[in-house]
Amino acid sequence: MTSSAALERGRAAYAEHRWLDAFTALTDADGERSLDADDLDRLANAALVMGREAVGLDLAIRAHEAYLRIPDGADPAARSAAWIGIYHLSRGDMAQSNGWLARAARIADDGRLEAASGLLLIPRALGALNGGDPATAARTFAEAIRFGELHGDREVTVLGRLGEGQARIMLGETVAGLSLLDEAMVAVTAGEVSVVASGIVYCSVIGTCHLAYDVRRAQEWTIALDHWCGARPDMVMFSGQCQAHRAELYCLHGAWTDALDAARAAQELTRRGDWSAAWGAWYQQGEVHRLRGEVGEAEAAYLRANETGFAPEPGLALLRLAQGRVRDARSLIREAAGDVDPATRRQLLPAVVEIELAAGDVGAARLAADELIAATPADGMPLMQAVAARAEGSVRLEEGGATGALVQLRRAWALWEELDAPYEAARCRVLAARASLALRDDDSASMELAAARAVFVELGATPDVLRVDGLARSAHEPARSRTPLTRREIEVVRLVAAGKTNRVIAGELYLSEKTVDRHLSNIFAKLGVSSRAAATAFAYEHALI
Known part of the structure; x- marks a missing residue:
């Protein structure tokens, strides 16, 4: 059959990344005569990229079913089922994800499709990565790379390098991990993979660079992502994540008004369909409000970030600290930094140090600082x-x-x-x-x-x-009011001067008696005294009371 004018317009617009034009023309062509599998796949991708998730998934299922009906359609059918499963996996829809991935595996097994099996290694590796087993994830992603290279499957190879890079960084192998991420980005910037795979790599690489403290790489790739999104003005998917990354960089560089603007732009794109941007959009807004002292606005933003299923730390813990709620801050940061991978824990350790010092537990702060320095x-x-x-x-x-x-x-x-x-x-x-x-x-x-x-x-x-x-x-203040004591030690000596026992002091300051004993030993040593009475006299003489 000859192609209709609408179909030709749609294919041309799709090739030129004009998503709205592609969606409109291909939808018109589909109304004239049901599209074939490849064109349905194009239409599905255009819908998803524009943030029209429900429509895009329905079209992806139609494309999958169309592939099943044609000769030699088993391989693209398996791949389309795998991509639908990966999409649901990213959304946290585990039942639907498992179902589609199982279907993809069955089609691949029935047709002995080794190439399609390579793509199925990606969600398996992601499961290990998200489940806190980066070592297994790294091995599985490496296996996917070998599959991709063997069968000339660039998307599997690129996604494998992305995943292995993330896993290596989580394992503390930062240099090797970043090298893999750079290699994945080379393929993306060369236009070797699809728009969806490209967007996944862009956003994941930038987030991982932040995790690895590589702000220069993050900035370089954020600029590249901004240009990539800008060249595709109808694109909603990935554009929100780009704005969230921009907000983080603006915040670091002191452009707080610009950071708020970027965070709000990310929130708007989240509402339009880029749901992956939600946490970063609200968290970065919370950060600016916290630093400005706008407590209510900060708390509201952090709670919105928390609704995405990811904890708003260390921001919320630091907000609690700013509110004087030291015990709450300590509880939040200790929980967040507990059972996490090394890279994530390293991101939280600076806040652990700050909060433990504010709580007067210099020993705990020292342990966290030593861990950070060792890493x-x-x-x-x-x-x-x-x-x-x-x-x-x-x-x-x-x-x-x-x-x-x-x-x-x-x-x-x-x-x-x-x-x-x-x-x-x-x-x-x-x-x-x-x-x-x-x-x-x-x-x-x-x-x-x-x-x-x-x-x-x-x-x-x-x-x-x-x-x-x-x-x-x-x-x-006059020199006589100066003291070599720390803030916590001053609190302790004031309570000593008030006649409090170590047990009572520990209760009032939320410390252990052992910690109070240590503070008193430090106080005596710094002041050159050997009794509570002498420490009390110093406190009165230096206007600490």
């Missing part, structure tokens, strides 16, 4: 080194080692500056000011606080401005 190679990503150096500096400061803390904090500040991350750099300056005060270097402390305050004011980080102002006031 950070000397030639690791600058972002990873910056995070580790700040964690080490903040713990040393609370341990009473102001000199060593200052070295680490200045190194962290330089790294954050290099990364163009003004908020994080300013936070390091505040910690450096505290270390300078402990070393009686008032001039350096004042300069650090002034520089940090200017950044916080420009960003609109109101809570940090207030904290800096409080520190600045204490820096200008």
Whole structure:
């Protein structure tokens, strides 16, 4: 039969990535005469890319059934069933996913289709990856790569490299993992795979780069994704994820208004069909509101992120800390950092350090900082080194080692500056000011606080401005009110002066008696005293009461 004009227009538009035109023309052609399997597949892809999920899945099923009716259609039928199963797997629709993947496996087995079997390794490997078994996932993805290369199946090869790269990074093999991701991206940017596979690789690679602390790679691929989406203006799928990634980068670089705009754009695209963008869209909005001190808005955004099935951590835990709900913050971050893969835990450890220090448990903070440092190679990503150096500096400061803390904090500040991350750099300056005060270097402390305050004011980080102002006031107090004690040690000595026993102090500060004993030992050593009475006298003499 001759092709209709609508069909030819639809095929041409599809080849040129004009999804709306392709969808409209192919739908018209389908109304004239039922499309064949390949054209139904094109129409299904156009619908899915435009965010019309229900229509796209119905068309994908029609394409699958059409393949089954034609000679030599077993291989594309198996592949289409596998893709439908993978789509449902990504949605969390496990019953439907299992059904379609089982159908794909049966068709492949009946027809002895080894090539189709390669694609079926991808969801099997994803199951291991999502189930917390990256080692098995890495082996299965590697097997998929071998299948793809053997049968010339570029999509299986690319998806295999993507998955193995993610698994290697989760196993702590960052360099090998990133190399695999780069290789997958080369195939995508060369246009060697379909639009759906390309979008999956783009978004997954960027997310994994953030997980690996490789902000430069994440930025490079986000720019590429932005251009890719921009060249396909009708595309909804993947466009929302692109906006969420942009929001994360804007937030890091201090462009908080732009971050909010990108997060809201991602939310709108989520409503239009790019459901994978939901968590990032709401989480990044929550982050900006938290940093600005807009507690209600931050909490609402984090709770919306939580509705996607993924915990809004460490953001929500840090919000609880900002609210003074230290026990809740501690519970949230400990739960989130519990049974997770090494890469995800590494992302949460900086918040663990911050929250444990706020809770007065310097020992727990030290363990988390040591774990973070052990996971950070000397030639690791600058972002990873910056995070580790700040964690080490903040713990040393609370341990009473102001000199060593200052070295680490200045190194962290330089790294954050290099990364163009003004908020994080300013936070390091505040910690450096505290270390300078402990070393009686008032001039350096004042300069650090002034520089940090200017950044916080420009960003609109109101809570940090207030904290800096409080520190600045204490820096200008009379010398007799200065003390080498940490904030937690001051709390302990005040309660000692009030006549509280160690057990009562432990109850009021939510600490163990052993931790209170340790704080008292540190207090006695720093003050050069040997009794509670002498510590009380120091507290009154230095206006701590």
